[in-house]
Amino acid sequence: MGTILFLIFFPMIIAFILLVVKADKGRDVIVIGAAAIIAIMSIVVAIKYAAGGGEYFSFDGEAVNYVMMVIEAGLCIYIIITACKHKKWLAALFAIIQTPLVMWFELTKGHGIEVESNMYVDRLSIIMILIIGIIGTLIAVYALGYMKDFQHHEDEKGNKDRRPWFFFVMFLFLGAMVGLVTSNNMIWMYFFWEITSLSSFWLIGYTKTEEATNNAFRALIMNLLGGLGFAVGIVILGCVCNTVEMSTMLLIGSVYGDLIAIPAAFFAFAGITKAAQMPFNSWLLGAMVAPTPTSALLHSSTMVKAGVFMIIKLAPVLGMGNFAGLMTMMVGGITFLFASCAAISQVNAKRVLAYSTIANLGLIVACGGVGTAGAVWAGIMLIIFHAITKSLLFLCVGTAEHHIGSRMIEDMDGLFNRMPRLAMCMIIGIAGMFLAPFGMLISKWACMVSFVDSGNILLVGCICFGSAVTAFYWLKWMGKLTACVQGEESIETGVHKTETFVHITLVVLVVLVCLIFPLMSTYMLVPYLEVTFGGLGGGIMASGNMLIMVIMVAVIVLLALFSFGKSRKPQVPIYLAGVNTGDNRTYYGSMQQEVSFSLRNWHMEKYFGEKKMNVIGDVLCVVMLVYGIAYGIATLVFWMGGAM
Numbered sequence: 001m002g003t004i005l006f007l008i009f010f011p012m013i014i015a016f017i018l019l020v021v022k023a024d025k026g027r028d029v030i031v032i033g034a035a036a037i038i039a040i041m042s043i044v045v046a047i048k049y050a051a052g053g054g055e056y057f058s059f060d061g062e063a064v065n066y067v068m069m070v071i072e073a074g075l076c077i078y079i080i081i082t083a084c085k086h087k088k089w090l091a092a093l094f095a096i097i098q099t100p101l102v103m104w105f106e107l108t109k110g111h112g113i114e115v116e117s118n119m120y121v122d123r124l125s126i127i128m129i130l131i132i133g134i135i136g137t138l139i140a141v142y143a144l145g146y147m148k149d150f151q152h153h154e155d156e157k158g159n160k161d162r163r164p165w166f167f168f169v170m171f172l173f174l175g176a177m178v179g180l181v182t183s184n185n186m187i188w189m190y191f192f193w194e195i196t197s198l199s200s201f202w203l204i205g206y207t208k209t210e211e212a213t214n215n216a217f218r219a220l221i222m223n224l225l226g227g228l229g230f231a232v233g234i235v236i237l238g239c240v241c242n243t244v245e246m247s248t249m250l251l252i253g254s255v256y257g258d259l260i261a262i263p264a265a266f267f268a269f270a271g272i273t274k275a276a277q278m279p280f281n282s283w284l285l286g287a288m289v290a291p292t293p294t295s296a297l298l299h300s301s302t303m304v305k306a307g308v309f310m311i312i313k314l315a316p317v318l319g320m321g322n323f324a325g326l327m328t329m330m331v332g333g334i335t336f337l338f339a340s341c342a343a344i345s346q347v348n349a350k351r352v353l354a355y356s357t358i359a360n361l362g363l364i365v366a367c368g369g370v371g372t373a374g375a376v377w378a379g380i381m382l383i384i385f386h387a388i389t390k391s392l393l394f395l396c397v398g399t400a401e402h403h404i405g406s407r408m409i410e411d412m413d414g415l416f417n418r419m420p421r422l423a424m425c426m427i428i429g430i431a432g433m434f435l436a437p438f439g440m441l442i443s444k445w446a447c448m449v450s451f452v453d454s455g456n457i458l459l460v461g462c463i464c465f466g467s468a469v470t471a472f473y474w475l476k477w478m479g480k481l482t483a484c485v486q487g488e489e490s491i492e493t494g495v496h497k498t499e500t501f502v503h504i505t506l507v508v509l510v511v512l513v514c515l516i517f518p519l520m521s522t523y524m525l526v527p528y529l530e531v532t533f534g535g536l537g538g539g540i541m542a543s544g545n546m547l548i549m550v551i552m553v554a555v556i557v558l559l560a561l562f563s564f565g566k567s568r569k570p571q572v573p574i575y576l577a578g579v580n581t582g583d584n585r586t587y588y589g590s591m592q593q594e595v596s597f598s599l600r601n602w603h604m605e606k607y608f609g610e611k612k613m614n615v616i617g618d619v620l621c622v623v624m625l626v627y628g629i630a631y632g633i634a635t636l637v638f639w640m641g642g643a644m
Contacts, residue, residue: 001057003045004121004182007129011038011175019168022161028144031167032498035137038174042133046126050524054122054531056247061118061185068191069106072099075198079220088217094224098231105235106187113244120184120247123528127380128181128309131387134509136174136297138502142395143170143293145496149402150291159207166206170297173199180306186234186244186267193230193270196306197223203294204287215286222283226273226307233266236636246313250532253317258635264317265324265632267310268369269625272328275307275361277335279618284358288350292398295350296391304361305383311368312379316532319371323635327628329369329454331621333462335362338617340466342610343473345603349397349407352473353390355610356433359466360386360440363447366462370454373533377525377540378446384513384520385439389432392506396426399499403491410600412480419492423481425503430481432510434474437552439514446541469608476601483599514553518546 014034021027049055076099083091147163154161176195183189197220205216238244240259241252253260276284287298298304311318311328318325336359343355360382367379399422400415401407416423432438444467451459513520521540529536578587581594589595 001055001059001119003041003048004057004119004178007038007041007045007133007178008175008182010034010041011171011178015168015171015175018171019164022164024148027163027167028498031140031144034171035141038137039134042129045121045129045133049121050123050126054120054125056117056184057119057121058117061115061188064118065106065187068188069103072103072191072194075099075194079198079224083217083220086213086217088221090221091217091224094221094228098224098228101228102187102190102231102234105231105238109235110187110238110244113238113242115185115245117245117247118185118188119182121182122531123524124309124312124380125181127384127524128305129178131305131384132174132177132181135387135391135506136177138505139293139296139391139395140167140170140174141498142296142398142502143167143291145498146293146395146398146402147291148496154207162206166203166291169199169202170293173203173297177306181309184246186230186237186246186249189246190227190230190234193274193306194227197227197274200287200298203298204290206290206294209289212289215283215289218286219283222273222280226270226280229266229273230270233263233270236266237263240636240639250314250316253320257320258322259639260317261320261322261324262632262636264314264322265327265628267314268318268324268328269629271307271310271314271368272331272365272625273307274310275304275365276358277307277331277362277365278338278358278614278621281335281339281358281614285351285354288348288354292350292394292401295354296394296398304357305387308361308364308368308379308383311365312376312383315368315371315376315379317371318369319375323628323631325369325371327369327624329366329456329459330624332362332365332367332369333451333456333459334617334620334624335359336366337362337462337466338613338620340469340473341608342613342617344469344608345605345610345613346473347408347410347601347603349400349409349412349477350394352409352477353393353397356470356473357386357390359470360390363444363463363466366459367447367450370450370456370459372450372453373529373536374446374453374540375450376532377521377529378443378450380525380528381439381443381446381517381521384517385432385443388506388509388513389429389440392429392503392510393426393433395499395502395506396422396429399495399503400426403494409477409480413483413599415481416484418490419495420490421492421500422495422503425507427478427481428507428510430474430478432514434471437514437549437556438510439517442517442541442549476603480599480601511553511557515550518543518550521546 014030018027018030021030076095079095080092147166151161151163173196176192176199180189180192180196183192201216201220204219205212234244237249241249241256243249249260273280284304288295318328339355339359339362343352346352346355364379364382367375397407400419403419404411433440435441448463451463526536578589580587586594586596
């Protein structure tokens with residue numbers, strides 16, 4: 001237990017230290033040292049608890065409950081004051097409702113509920129701890145170099161240096177996430193859940209511009225709405241089932257039937273908002289206004305992963321054919337399809353990554369809603385591969401933006417010549433998102449199998465069409481990156497060493513997890529599924545197929561290593577439908593006039609505009625959410641009437 005508490009409190013202590021450290025050198029040493037310690041301790045935790053399959057921690061948490069209650073009250077007051085100051089009344093309203101609701105429950109009904117285990121570490125928690133401890137800290141190390149360039153631009157605008165605050169929130173975030181994924185007491189999980197919501201508010205609004213402030217409040221309001229759903233779920237779970245423990249909730253699921261689906265529906269609703277599913281995806285799109293490390297942290301390793309962690313955790317009670325499971329799987333499937341379609345029309349690289357994130361999270365949510373062992377296997381694999389690959393792409397785009405002055409895909413002509421190492425990292429990241437034999441495609445194949453087995457034809461249609469358009473928008477971007485334009489000067493020497501180190505490390509991790517995923521399946525996922533579902537029940541990729549995929553990845557890596565830097569192909573001027581002027585950018589056209597050329601993608605805005613895709617997706621998802629929540633409330637009212 002000591003190692004778990006260390007991973008919760010150590011990042012928070014570092015956060016407060018970084019809040020007072022102003023010098024760059026001191027900050028660099030602290031962040032790099034703390035990141036290394038957190039990453040190592042995450043691995044230690046994985047080794048320590050994976051062998052035993054998990055462990056419950058039983059201790060008297062009453063004093064901790066009161067401390068959390070005081071902190072919750074303080075955070076509630078802060079949100080109310082800040083919201084009123086900016087006239088964001090919804091944020092104040094949600095804070096006024098949910099925090100007193102949870103406190104009332106804790107002091108009345110909740111006070112009499114005995115909690116055997118406030119914390120629990122299983123193999124799913126271990127996977128999340130590794131993602132937080134390794135990917136999260138790599139993003140923090142990357143931020144050292146990135147934020148120096150960012151602050152240079154801020155200095156030109158006359159804005160003060162707020163980097164101590166930025167790194168304070170990042171490490172606070174990491175500590176809260178570890179607390180969230182190891183909490184068995186739902187009240188404790190709620191506490192850490194709200195800290196992550198507030199942290200995202202601070203990170204998105206970092207620059208304090210009007211746009212950043214508005215987007216930060218949008219994120220806060222939507223996550224507070226999810227927090228309200230979480231609070232209602234706790235009250236219902238406690239009053240109906242006389243427990244606030246996640247493990248007990250899953251254990252009694254088959255006994256309570258549709259009744260347990262009522263709190264599960266509210267918890268799933270909280271997960272849907274945190275995972276930025278339609279109609280709540282706008283908060284994640286708005287997060288792009290923040291510095292790139294924020295986007296990477298929110299989109300890949302922490303914030304949104306809290307939402308899908310919750311839903312994957314709930315999978316056993318969602319997969320019993322109840323209304324909560326149907327609501328969850330359909331919201332995830334619809335989001336995957338329409339977010340993928342919306343990505344086609346985007347030219348902003350960060351916006352493509354944002355929609356891709358929303359889509360892939362939708363796929364994970366759908367897996368949790370299906371709730372079978374095979375679907376959960378696919379969902380957890382998606383969490384792992386997506387966290388590494390998407391963080392790599394976000395950080396690469398951030399570096400490219402600082403050096404070419406744009407984050408637009410259409411401005412990445414010749415990037416392979418200007419920044420070859422960065423372009424190669426981006427190509428590997430994109431390949432990892434949709435090409436065989438990389439992990440994301442393997443996971444999607446497993447998703448499709450589980451969806452077919454579920455018998456939900458609409459869900460099968462969502463993944464088929466969504467996957468097709470996914471290949472379309474990734475190929476457009478990859479084509480831009482692989483196009484070589486001779487004569488371009490390299491500008492890669494200006495990239496900070498910390499950024500390059502993180503890029504290369506993430507590339508290695510992308511390849512490594514593809515090589516060892518059969519081991520992850522055998523020693524982490526399969527034992528977790530056997531404990532959680534009492535067996536696998538099919539749907540898991542056969543070991544022979546896994547071995548074939550690993551061999552394919554190994555062959556690709558070996559070919560790349562042997563051919564690196566050995567090309568002897570002659571470089572000749574590009575034929576440009578006319579005589580090349582010599583710069584590979586212009587040619588002599590008719591009347592001997594110089595004509596410049598450009599390569600541009602077709603973004604199909606007319607057919608797949610994000611406004612159109614969001615309207616359709618939002619309406620369909622709202623219908624499913626209203627159905628799920630209304631059905632749950634009606635069931636609760638009926639039960640209360642019968643009980644009386």
